[in-house]
Amino acid sequence: MKILGIIPARWASSRFPQKVLADIGGKSMVQRVYEQTLQATKLDGVIVATDHEKIAEHIVSFGGEVSLTSSKHPSGTDRCRETLDQQTETYDYVVNIQGDEPFVQPQAINELADLLDGQTQLGTLVSEIHDASVLSNPNMMKVIFNAQREAIYFSRTAIPYLRDVPTEQWLQCHTFYKHVHLYAYRADVLREITELPVN
Numbered sequence: 001m002k003i004l005g006i007i008p009a010r011w012a013s014s015r016f017p018q019k020v021l022a023d024i025g026g027k028s029m030v031q032r033v034y035e036q037t038l039q040a041t042k043l044d045g046v047i048v049a050t051d052h053e054k055i056a057e058h059i060v061s062f063g064g065e066v067s068l069t070s071s072k073h074p075s076g077t078d079r080c081r082e083t084l085d086q087q088t089e090t091y092d093y094v095v096n097i098q099g100d101e102p103f104v105q106p107q108a109i110n111e112l113a114d115l116l117d118g119q120t121q122l123g124t125l126v127s128e129i130h131d132a133s134v135l136s137n138p139n140m141m142k143v144i145f146n147a148q149r150e151a152i153y154f155s156r157t158a159i160p161y162l163r164d165v166p167t168e169q170w171l172q173c174h175t176f177y178k179h180v181h182l183y184a185y186r187a188d189v190l191r192e193i194t195e196l197p198v199n
Helices: 029-038 053-061 076-086 106-114 167-173 187-193
Strands: 003-009 045-050 066-068 093-097 122-128 142-145 151-155 177-186
Touching (some): 003 076, 029 045, 045 053, 045 076, 076 093, 076 187
Parallel strands (some): 003 045, 003 093, 045 066
Antiparallel strands (some): 093 177, 122 177, 142 151, 142 177
């Protein structure tokens, strides 16, 4: 399987404009994401997908590979699709690594890549929640599964809701999972998804 790692990095973040260029210990956020991603041994290429020349110039300045994409994309998924379509090589899968995750773990990327066998259409990672503050944090996406361990629902609130249990005891009564912000798409499925109407 040939796997391309794509880091969407848009200019106009609604809550924190130019967030990917924010300095973190002497390097930009997106540079840290890029360098962490390069350490993942299961990727056949890594490229930053951006909608702005200033970000593109910054990527080139530290030796990174960049794809300039439309500023009209509604999501990072659409940006990944355009970047995939720009490639001269053929890739079986795309792994979408968030441009605002400077501490993304290369091993997590490798674990996700290990799931990609040609049959898998979409993949992502979760981790068990052990901290009550994470369980109550709406910025941390929670996930539930079906019997086949397929993710069926994502929520900013804890799911399931344990009605008759005090919230401080929820972690003792149930295993909760949070989403790890990595997504893998089989190339044909990525193209299909981006053709769907946006609701």
